[in-house]
Amino acid sequence: MPREDVTKWLRSQFMPHIWCPGCGHGIIMHAILRALSSLDKDPDKTVISSGIGCSSRMPGYIDTCTLHTAHGRSLAFATGVKLANPELTVLDVMGDGDCSAIGGNHFIHACRRNIGVCAIVMNNNIYGMTGGQASPTTPLGAFASTAPYGAIDPPFDICRLAIGAGATFVARSTIAAPQMCETLIKKGIQHDGFSVIEIMTHCHTQFGRKNKRARPLDNFNFFKEHSVAKSKADGMTPEELEGKYVVGELYYDDKKVEYTKNYEQVIDRAGRLSK
Amino acid sequence: MPKAEFWQGNKAIAMGGVDAGCRFFAGYPITPSTEIAEVMAEELPKYGGKFIQMEDEIGGIAAAIGGSIAGKKSMTGTSGPGFSLKQELLGYAYISEIPLVCVDVQRGGPSTGLPTKVSQGDVMQARWGTHGDHATIAYAPSSVQECYDLTIKAFNMAERFRQPVLMMADEVIGHMRERIEIPDASSIGILDRKKPKCSPKDFIPYLADEDDDIPPMAAFGDGYHWHVTGLTSNDWGFPTNNAEEIDKKIGRILRKVDRFRDDVVEYAVETCEDAEILVVSYGCVARSALRAVRELRKRGVKAGHFRPITIWPFAGDELEKIVADRGIKHVIVPELNMGQLFLEIDRVIHGRAKTHLKTLLNGELFKPAQIMSYIEEVA
Numbered sequence: 001m002p003r004e005d006v007t008k009w010l011r012s013q014f015m016p017h018i019w020c021p022g023c024g025h026g027i028i029m030h031a032i033l034r035a036l037s038s039l040d041k042d043p044d045k046t047v048i049s050s051g052i053g054c055s056s057r058m059p060g061y062i063d064t065c066t067l068h069t070a071h072g073r074s075l076a077f078a079t080g081v082k083l084a085n086p087e088l089t090v091l092d093v094m095g096d097g098d099c100s101a102i103g104g105n106h107f108i109h110a111c112r113r114n115i116g117v118c119a120i121v122m123n124n125n126i127y128g129m130t131g132g133q134a135s136p137t138t139p140l141g142a143f144a145s146t147a148p149y150g151a152i153d154p155p156f157d158i159c160r161l162a163i164g165a166g167a168t169f170v171a172r173s174t175i176a177a178p179q180m181c182e183t184l185i186k187k188g189i190q191h192d193g194f195s196v197i198e199i200m201t202h203c204h205t206q207f208g209r210k211n212k213r214a215r216p217l218d219n220f221n222f223f224k225e226h227s228v229a230k231s232k233a234d235g236m237t238p239e240e241l242e243g244k245y246v247v248g249e250l251y252y253d254d255k256k257v258e259y260t261k262n263y264e265q266v267i268d269r270a271g272r273l274s275k
Numbered sequence: 276m277p278k279a280e281f282w283q284g285n286k287a288i289a290m291g292g293v294d295a296g297c298r299f300f301a302g303y304p305i306t307p308s309t310e311i312a313e314v315m316a317e318e319l320p321k322y323g324g325k326f327i328q329m330e331d332e333i334g335g336i337a338a339a340i341g342g343s344i345a346g347k348k349s350m351t352g353t354s355g356p357g358f359s360l361k362q363e364l365l366g367y368a369y370i371s372e373i374p375l376v377c378v379d380v381q382r383g384g385p386s387t388g389l390p391t392k393v394s395q396g397d398v399m400q401a402r403w404g405t406h407g408d409h410a411t412i413a414y415a416p417s418s419v420q421e422c423y424d425l426t427i428k429a430f431n432m433a434e435r436f437r438q439p440v441l442m443m444a445d446e447v448i449g450h451m452r453e454r455i456e457i458p459d460a461s462s463i464g465i466l467d468r469k470k471p472k473c474s475p476k477d478f479i480p481y482l483a484d485e486d487d488d489i490p491p492m493a494a495f496g497d498g499y500h501w502h503v504t505g506l507t508s509n510d511w512g513f514p515t516n517n518a519e520e521i522d523k524k525i526g527r528i529l530r531k532v533d534r535f536r537d538d539v540v541e542y543a544v545e546t547c548e549d550a551e552i553l554v555v556s557y558g559c560v561a562r563s564a565l566r567a568v569r570e571l572r573k574r575g576v577k578a579g580h581f582r583p584i585t586i587w588p589f590a591g592d593e594l595e596k597i598v599a600d601r602g603i604k605h606v607i608v609p610e611l612n613m614g615q616l617f618l619e620i621d622r623v624i625h626g627r628a629k630t631h632l633k634t635l636l637n638g639e640l641f642k643p644a645q646i647m648s649y650i651e652e653v654a
Binding site: 011013014043044045047049059060063064065066067068069070073076077078079080081082083084085087088105106108109263266267269270271274 | 298299301317320321323325327329330331333334337338339340341342343344345346347349363364367475494495496497498499500501502503504505506511513514
């Protein structure tokens with residue numbers, strides 16, 4: 001059972017949740033709640049935004065200010081919330097389709113602006129809610145209902161995309177390492193800028209049954225076997241890292257000024273010039 | 276003291292927004308509405324407000340909705356192609372009941388069409404562009420003064436009814452410059468959204484007050500926790516598949532505007548008392564039409580003019596009454612589209628007068644002489 005400091009963040013009246021038994025999203029939600037609780041965040045001043053999909057149903061179960069938006073658009077909504085009231089702690093939870101397909105433009109621009117939002121990307125390599133279609137992170141050759149002969153579209157590396165686009169805290173973990181998830185989410189929330197934490201999770205129902213990972217446990221073992229710590233990965237060749245998930249803190253920059261703080265400068269300048 | 280300005284319509288829309296209390300604007304550059312964003316970028320920070328140029332049109336309306344949820348009066352602006360792109364999230368704001376003003380400075384279409392030329396091609400899109408049923412409030416300004424005044428009204432209506440309100444301007448009105456009067460700040464009536472009076476623990480976010488069918492709205496950060504979703508939801512704001520809860524929600528978001536229709540609907544009439552021929556037009560077309568009607572009146576032609584100021588809700592009952600009571604024989608409807616509002620006009624007149632649709636799709640304006648000839652044809 002979760003700790004009391006965690007359960008007080010739950011809207012248990014809206015349970016049971018929609019996720020399949022054995023889904024990885026619960027592990028991520030638990031890690032987020034532990035992180036919020038241990039940072040002593042005030043639910044009155046915390047906003048969790050999401051898009052559409054299984055993962056994006058998460059905010060509904062969390063007792064804070066929650067915003068379940070349209071597919072792919074959650075970061076654009078979150079940008080509006082954060083800029084309108086920078087005092088709020090803003091998290092954005094989304095799936096791989098939300099983040100890297102329909103919402104890809106909002107994602108790279110949130111990175112570029114370095115707006116103070118902590119984005120948690122739950123990457124299960126598939127569109128689960130709609131029945132297992134290929135996503136931009138479906139591995140080459142993997143099967144999906146819209147890739148019945150194996151995926152031929154090369155997948156995105158969401159963390160490299162985030163670093164390239166200008167995010168200032170980028171990290172990766174997997175649901176097989178819930179403690180690491182909590183630690184990284186905590187750092188992401190505390191970071192003054194745009195942070196991205198990609199968490200590899202599974203959809204055994206839709207991805208697993210077509211790709212020999214049909215049981216939740218198959219996926220735990222898969223993630224354990226395929227994770228490589230950043231410190232170790234630094235000494236490995238690209239060939240050795242093929243098919244592996246480099247986990248831990250991947251990128252950190254505390255020099256770039258957060259977006260809403262830059263806007264305060266705009267307000268100052270406008271005030272001076274109009275006098 | 277009111278002060279006079281010589282402004283462009285787009286500037287008047289932006290300044291009307293600022294004076295209505297708009298403190299958040301998110302948008303994307305697009306001709307012929309870009310000046311609205313440019314004025315907002317310059318003006319809003321002077322008031323401690325925020326402007327953001329988003330990565331695309333959808334991001335523009337998304338961020339504006341986010342700004343509104345965080346408690347700021349919010350606005351976005353666009354034109355044809357961008358208005359098409361914003362439709363999904365207009366629906367989001369209708370169902371989740373978020374106040375917002377969205378400006379569409381209409382240009383020729385379809386698609387990229389005529390970026391620098393005028394049309395009224397988005398009238399039906401304003402009404403039905405987003406999927407699903409919803410109550411539309413849309414203003415069609417016909418002068419720079421109305422750009423300013425109606426934007427203030429649009430904000431007041433958005434705040435009052437908790438939903439998007441559309442400013443359906445057009446390229447001519449948006450780019451035209453004329454003298455306008457800016458009233459004293461103290462004389463401008465400003466409405467703000469209702470806030471909850473109960474304690475946060477008793478707050479049921481979508482439980483509407485019976486007297487107006489509108490739920491009080493807390494901003495994120497006010498101490499009230501609530502869930503905003505585009506899914507059809509119950510009083511708790513939580514998604515529902517229960518038929519009774521769905522009926523309750525959809526019925527209410529339609530009824531909340533419909534029952535106060537008379538507070539919303541606006542129109543202007545000229546020389547209708549003894550008219551036999553009525554011209555119905557709106558936006559920039561009404562300027563040429565009024566000129567034509569006034570000229571012909573001088574020559575003894577019994578012509579009148581009816582100008583919808585809200586194109587949605589449409590002043591159908593009022594138009595029907597004028598046509599029936601005054602015994603009007605001919606109704607002429609010049610539109611810069613294939614008759615989008617004509618369909619509604621013809622429906623309410625229901626054979627009581629002969630209706631004549633006049634269309635123009637090439638980006639030009641109706642000249643007063645053209646409209647005079649339409650009137651003379653039936654006189």
